[in-house]
Amino acid sequence: MTNPLTPGQLTGARALITGSSRGIGAKTAEYLADAGASVVINYRNKEARAQKLAESIEASGGTAIAVGADLTDPVGVARMMGSIKERWGGLDLLILNASGGMEADMGEDYAMKLNRDAQVGLLMSALPLMERGARVVFVTSHQAHFIREVETMPEYVPVALSKRAGEDALRGMNDQMKSLGIDFVVVSGDMIEGTVTATLLNRANPGVIDQRKEQVGKLYNVDEFAAEVALAAVEDIPDDHTRLVGDISSFQTS
Secondary structure (H helix, E strand, O other): OOOOOOOOOOOOOEEEEOOOOOHHHHHHHHHHHHOOOEEEEEEOOOHHHHHHHHHHHHHOOOEEEEEEOOOOOHHHHHHHHHHHHHHHOOEEEEEEOOOOOOOOOOOOOHHHHHHHHHHHHHHHHHHHHEEEEEEEEEEEEHHHHOOOOOOOOHHHHHHHHHHHHHHHHHHOOHHHHHHOOOEEEEEEEOOOEOOHHHHHHHHHOOOHHHHHHHHHOOOOEHHHHHHHHHHHOOOOOOOOOEEEOOOOHHHOOO
């Protein structure tokens, strides 16, 4: 898929994309970098992959650095923000892409720690680096965004509830962001083919991805959804601060 952004559209912008060593985050970083942004590739434990992506972006004429930080560790987050401030002086785009909760052996409350608490903590750490005109983009799923209206797969419920809690917590900070001149938008999409979450769901419930495709006719792939996230960084923000990607008819209740 071609980059939805134009060359030079983000020249001078500094962007942090969480969870961007692979998948949607990695492709979003590539789109932003190709449009001129300097990007931070954030990773938890995939250092080699993050470094390879940063080197690839640099080789293509872009600017990128890979910075490791477990988002549930405030010390690691503070260290990452310090590196960004020292290197670039601030941030213009914060793409909150990293999420999880289906991993084994991470603890019963890990989903809430990562998808709610860490998102709020990261934003609070980033705000001092952001000036008027900056933007925060929170990436979520329809299954999480609509979890209070529409049931989802049992295997995904803890993640969905925690991501919705994170979304609500960030929306609760919107007045604070607005007072600082910082924009905020939520990007929500259906299951995304090729992501870790989709793979884990299909492993726990074989055939669930194909079933979902039959229901809605099309599921976005990683490149297509990353394009929507990239566009959310530059396009006008809806009045409800929500960018719904793809068919949502199955989530609309009477």
